[in-house]
Every structure is written in structure tokens, then in C-alpha cells.
Amino acid sequence: xxxxxxxxxxxxxxxxxxxxxxxxxxxxxxxxxxxxxxxxxxxxxxxxxxxxxxxxxxxxxxxxxxxxxxxxxxxxxxxxxxxxxxxxxxxxxxxxxxxxxxxxxxxxxxxxxxxxxxxxxxxxxxxxxxxxxxxxxxxxxxxxxxxxxxxxxxxxxxxxxxxxxxxxxxxx
Numbered sequence: 001x002x003x004x005x006x007x008x009x010x011x012x013x014x015x016x017x018x019x020x021x022x023x024x025x026x027x028x029x030x031x032x033x034x035x036x037x038x039x040x041x042x043x044x045x046x047x048x049x050x051x052x053x054x055x056x057x058x059x060x061x062x063x064x065x066x067x068x069x070x071x072x073x074x075x076x077x078x079x080x081x082x083x084x085x086x087x088x089x090x091x092x093x094x095x096x097x098x099x100x101x102x103x104x105x106x107x108x109x110x111x112x113x114x115x116x117x118x119x120x121x122x123x124x125x126x127x128x129x130x131x132x133x134x135x136x137x138x139x140x141x142x143x144x145x146x147x148x149x150x151x152x153x154x155x156x157x158x159x160x161x162x163x164x165x166x167x168x169x170x171x172x
Contacts (some may be wrong), residue, residue, distance in 0.1 A: 004127055009136045011129070011157045018136060019116070020123035023151050029142040030121035034087060034110040037096035042085075042110055044146060051149075052142040053084045053170050055161070056124045056135040060090050060098045060109065064137070064158055073104045075167060081144075082170050089113050089134050124153070137161065141169040 007015040008022065023029075029052075031044045044052070055072060057065040065088070072084045084107040088095070095109035112118040116133060119125025124138045139161045141150035150169030154161050 009153055017127045018123055019125040019127040020120035022123045023148055025148050025151050027148050029146050029148050032118045034112055035092050037092045037109050039092055047083045049144045051082045051170050054140040055086045056138045057088050058131055058134040059088055068160060073106045076106045079170055085110050087112055139166050
């Protein structure tokens with residue numbers, strides 16, 4: 001069982017328990033195997049050489065996650081050599097439907113539904129409570145060599161990340 005921490009993140013003011021250790025800028029980003037909405041396998045190495053923005057969210061079907069994904073879809077158009085990966089436990093079929101309905105084509109939605117390892121490795125897996133096995137809202141900016149440049153675990157799951165800090169790290 002992965003290490004857990006409580007209180008770093010809240011949901012409507014109530015502490016949430018997260019599985020895994022919090023990552024920090026300067027560390028190597030953990031590798032992963034996730035499924036894209038075409039059912040293909042995606043790893044960290046799939047986009048080596050590019051700056052990656054990984055946004056973990058509870059579900060595309062919530063207002064904040066919806067707005068965040070749409071914002072990154074718009075912002076990434078102005079970021080050369082940057083790939084945005086939005087990761088949730090939503091099934092790939094639901095992600096594909098959502099992207100089609102919303103015209104989202106500039107970010108990649110990835111599903112961590114097969115196992116909890118990604119969430120544990122990135123310290124973003126919710127353990128217990130109403131969102132058990134969902135991912136908390138967090139942002140990881142990874143350079144082309146696989147080093148974490150920016151990490152944000154959004155304190156309140158219903159809040160937005162600090163977009164300006166994320167975009168500055170992705171540009172830098």
C-alpha cells in the first residue's frame with residue numbers, strides 16, 4: 001500500500017486523503033502507462049523532447065474540470081513544443097465523447113482507469129471518501145528531459161489551478 005497524506009487537499013473544505021508521496025519540482029517525473037481516448041497506450045516517453053503539462057482532474061464531467069480542460073485546449077495553441085495531457089479516471093469512451101462534443105482537439109485526454117499506479121506515483125490518487133479512486137486536481141510541468149519544472153496540488157479540489165504559473169513554467 002502506498003504512503004498516504006491527509007489535509008494537503010480539501011473537497012468543500014473537508015480534508016482528503018491522497019495516496020502516494022507529493023512530487024516536487026526538480027525531481028524526475030515518474031513514468032506511466034495510460035490509455036488515450038483511441039485506446040492506445042501512452043507513456044511519458046511518448047512525448048519525450050517536448051514540455052509536458054499534465055493536469056490531473058477528478059472528471060471531465062464536472063464544471064471546474066470542464067473549464068480547466070477547455071482553457072488548456074485554448075492556451076496550448078500558443079505554446080510551441082508543449083503537449084497538454086489531461087488525466088482522469090474517466091473511461092476513454094467518455095473522454096472521446098466529451099472531447100468531440102466540446103471541440104477539444106489540442107489537448108490529449110488520458111485515462112488512468114486500468115490501475116491506480118499513476119495516481120499513487122504522482123501523489124494525486126484520492127483514497128476514501130466520495131471521490132475514492134479519482135484523481136485530485138494537480139498540475140505537473142515536465143521538461144523535455146523528464147524533469148519536473150512545476151508542481152501544484154490545488155488546495156481545494158473545486159478551485160482552478162494557478163494558470164499563470166503553469167503557463168510561465170511551460171514557456172520557460
